[in-house]
Amino acid sequence: MALLSTIDFPHKIVETEGFAHKRIDLHSHTNCSDGTLSPQTLIDRAVNFQLNVLAITDHDTVAGLDIAQKHIEEKNIPLKLISGIEISTAWQGFEIHIVGLNIDKNNSALTALIAQQQQAREDRARTMGEKLAKCGFPTIYEDAKEMAGEGSITRAHFAKVLHQQGHVSTMQQAFDKYIGKKGSKGQRAYVKPNWCSIEEAVDVIHQAGGSAVMAHPIRYDLSAKWLRRLIVDFKEANGDGLEVVLPQMNPEQRKKMLGYCNEYDLHASMGSDFHYPNRWSDLGRNLTMPVGATPVWAQWQ
Ligand code: AMP
Ligand code: MN
Ligand code: MN
Ligand code: MN
Numbered sequence: 001m002a003l004l005s006t007i008d009f010p011h012k013i014v015e016t017e018g019f020a021h022k023r024i025d026l027h028s029h030t031n032c033s034d035g036t037l038s039p040q041t042l043i044d045r046a047v048n049f050q051l052n053v054l055a056i057t058d059h060d061t062v063a064g065l066d067i068a069q070k071h072i073e074e075k076n077i078p079l080k081l082i083s084g085i086e087i088s089t090a091w092q093g094f095e096i097h098i099v100g101l102n103i104d105k106n107n108s109a110l111t112a113l114i115a116q117q118q119q120a121r122e123d124r125a126r127t128m129g130e131k132l133a134k135c136g137f138p139t140i141y142e143d144a145k146e147m148a149g150e151g152s153i154t155r156a157h158f159a160k161v162l163h164q165q166g167h168v169s170t171m172q173q174a175f176d177k178y179i180g181k182k183g184s185k186g187q188r189a190y191v192k193p194n195w196c197s198i199e200e201a202v203d204v205i206h207q208a209g210g211s212a213v214m215a216h217p218i219r220y221d222l223s224a225k226w227l228r229r230l231i232v233d234f235k236e237a238n239g240d241g242l243e244v245v246l247p248q249m250n251p252e253q254r255k256k257m258l259g260y261c262n263e264y265d266l267h268a269s270m271g272s273d274f275h276y277p278n279r280w281s282d283l284g285r286n287l288t289m290p291v292g293a294t295p296v297w298a299q300w301q
Pocket of ligand 3: 086097215216
């Protein structure tokens with residue numbers, strides 16, 4: 001990575017020596033995308049769970065970061081906020097999520113990419129609404145839009161509305177029956193999104209001075225052969241790291257992801273991908289950086 005002056009990139013001043021033995025979570029969502037908590041409530045929850053470092057990584061938006069940072073400063077909260085984003089990309093017909101960490105949230109290339117991604121979200125949401133209307137559910141787009149408010153509109157909003165209106169019995173069923181993609185064409189109301197490429201996402205994250213990490217590699221339903229292909233392409237696109245630790249991952253999976261990191265010289269990241277309080281996972285829970293990994297924050301000194 002190029003040497004960047006800390007005067008031009010003040011966000012890069014991160015005292016990472018203090019990361020040792022700290023409780024760290026580098027993947028979380030607020031209601032600026034499809035999380036349910038406001039940035040302030042998320043920060044309060046992180047402190048209650050005794051986290052020391054938290055990255056907010058909303059889908060294709062950085063809107064929650066200023067709100068969260070202001071709250072931290074006003075209340076003098078002992079938490080280090082890492083500026084992040086989760087960018088949706090298109091790769092070989094799959095939707096791959098790239099997390100940008102320790103970014104300059106005001107970088108102009110990033111701002112432009114966010115605008116492009118927001119347009120793609122809006123276009124997809126409208127078409128999805130039209131398809132759902134044909135399924136007999138006429139106002140879903142408007143309802144999902146209202147739920148998303150000023151934030152990034154996602155399929156999670158559509159799933160929640162379909163569930164609330166009794167058209168499906170769980171949010172998962174909304175994906176399985178209508179808006180998800182299983183097989184080549186997807187379900188009845190699936191709309192192929194117009195996301196940027198992995199290369200573009202990584203390049204823009206780097207222009208914003210950040211680290212590009214592939215989110216939840218285990219969650220793409222890829223065979224071992226295809227997952228390796230994805231990791232090779234990500235590395236060729238100059239990607240920096242993989243999420244090797246998610247709360248739901250078993251030791252075997254963690255070991256496998258760490259193996260990929262070592263094989264392809266990638267850094268390791270970890271995060272809960274917290275969206276809302278639930279029984280199975282929470283902020284910072286069950287996250288430990290494995291021995292032998294080079295953590296992503298080693299890039300931030
Ligand atoms: P989007 O980025 O608009 O495609 O919305 C995807 C979001 O929906 C993910 O980030 C998850 O939070 C949520 N989600 C929940 N269940 C599923 C599922 N089965 N497939 C894809 N996304 C899901
Ligand atoms: Mn989400
Ligand atoms: Mn994701
Ligand atoms: Mn996420």
